[in-house]
Amino acid sequence: MEATPSRPWTMQQIADAAGVSVTTVSHAISGKRPVSAETASRIRRLIDEFGYAPNSGAVRLQSGRSQVIGLAVPDIAHPYFGRIAKGVEEAADSADYGLIVASTVNADPRREKRYFNMLRTRAIDGLVYTSSRSTSEVDELARQARSGAPLVLADESVPGLALPSVTTTVAEGAREAAEHLRALGHSRVAVVAGYSGLHSTEERAVAFREVLPHALTLYGDYEQESGYRIMSDLLANEVPFTAVFAHNDDMAVGAMRRLREAGLRVPEDVSIVGFDDFDVARIVTPELTTVRKDLVEVGRRAARLLLDRLATGEAGGTEVVPTELVVRGSTGPART
Amino acid sequence: MEATPSRPWTMQQIADAAGVSVTTVSHAISGKRPVSAETASRIRRLIDEFGYAPNSGAVRLQSGRSQVIGLAVPDIAHPYFGRIAKGVEEAADSADYGLIVASTVNADPRREKRYFNMLRTRAIDGLVYTSSRSTSEVDELARQARSGAPLVLADESVPGLALPSVTTTVAEGAREAAEHLRALGHSRVAVVAGYSGLHSTEERAVAFREVLPHALTLYGDYEQESGYRIMSDLLANEVPFTAVFAHNDDMAVGAMRRLREAGLRVPEDVSIVGFDDFDVARIVTPELTTVRKDLVEVGRRAARLLLDRLATGEAGGTEVVPTELVVRGSTGPART
DNA sequence: CTGTTAGCGCTTTCAG
């Protein structure tokens, strides 16, 4: 089998075939200068026939732009980041930009620097960053921001970092969840929170307690197992509660599993509210009451913010995507 | 705020600062030619100090290579493709390649052509393709394959297309599932299959019937709802069966939901086997017996196959990743 | 061990 595709056509070859100069071919393609109708159509025909496409390296070198943006995520396989990625890809694609995905897993220092390096080599024109908790990252982020690199934060803003960002109304969401529970008569509520270092985790915890001041807050790691474990601890210590608010659906499901194992019924004995509205929320029985977060939209807007900046040169501000409480079967009146 | 990052340093500037020619700087970086130890270290220091990184457009134009590969997936937000993407990214990253993700959703013709176009513009050096069912795609794929484009198929091979690919032992998986059910005494089994057009769907259906020849096969679309719907039809027609084999976990869960609504117990009345071993398999009650597919490994190997080809020029062959039957609570002895 | 020179394929002045 032949190893390498045949050498691609160059603009010069199209020009020769059309009997014009490369300048004319270039302008016929870009439309930045008038070209006689007849010549233009001849060139177009030749381009189609040859299957010519301009060499991206040459375009990039000449223009200084790569028409590619980057997306840094901890784990592309996780549905949470997958959704953000989907939105980013969608917006990038419709602006005719490519999307390079770089994983930030494991805080591997080499990988950590990778996307910033892409920015410096001009492999990408800008970067959508979904925050991790690593402080070395935050330092680098701050440095890049100061140097004016086109950077947008998606989903998670970093306090003290004046970077354009797209977040969601997690505080409102948490407040709504709390009000929903309070309206059902719950007053003793356990909160299964996310990483304690994350800004959005704190926002939720604080907002929730504004409505239910005595909510007992325990921190997990957003994984199902931590919901399970925290619930185990609560049960082992005979902590009295009639409702649980988990910072994501996975932990809610973990908590629910533990409750079921303990012989407690949802929602008769304990009500549960999750966060995110992922697929699991509709798979468990009863279906989960949860706060929906439109992460695809977050990704879409983050990319648009970045693309706008690349187009206009003006760093945009901050956008907020609304959350929405979705009431399903996992919440009911407090047992009295 | 300043709009654009300051113009990056060029190799010439490093050379001037070091008092040498660009050639020497270039070789000091690449190591393709000896450079005096002293000069080399001076250059290295300057590079660090300036934060210099070679312009990727220039490198690309010069070398004809972009150090980026592409991944075409129907939907990056779907955990199925997210896992493949994770493996591909991992392998690409460790070979110092970037990864451009292109979505192929909705069979939008413009998007469909996009990654092939990237190949032609040399924006990517090769492509990992996860098959869709669109025949226009298959034609284009065949054309590209013939022209020797560096292409690797991941997860799904296309019969009649001699392209390097990485698949899984779905037939063995289906056979194992069938044997497991037969050993439990099941003989009337309903199969909730995937898209009828997909090669891997047929493979599973055929292999399953080799063991359980009378299995009634009904085609769905891999979505949970289709499992639900197919189960409804089966029930409405009073088709007798004691077990269900679904081609993925989502459809298994849909079928399970419908069974529960009909008052049937799993596994006492009906046993269920899924496929993939996704998170849902462990969330439902009882936990799902399923055939595990290591999609991250599929992605990893597909990328490696592609990268090897780019490095050596030799198109690799076909690799197969093993599946594994995972027995959990959703299967039990046939009701007699 | 180092420098000079010629491009890679394209866009964009500057001149018709």
Add this chain to the structure above:
DNA sequence: CTGAAAGCGCTAACAG
């Protein structure tokens, strides 16, 4: 409306 020519930043002969 069209061309010639000068680079964009880098690598790789070729020549010391």
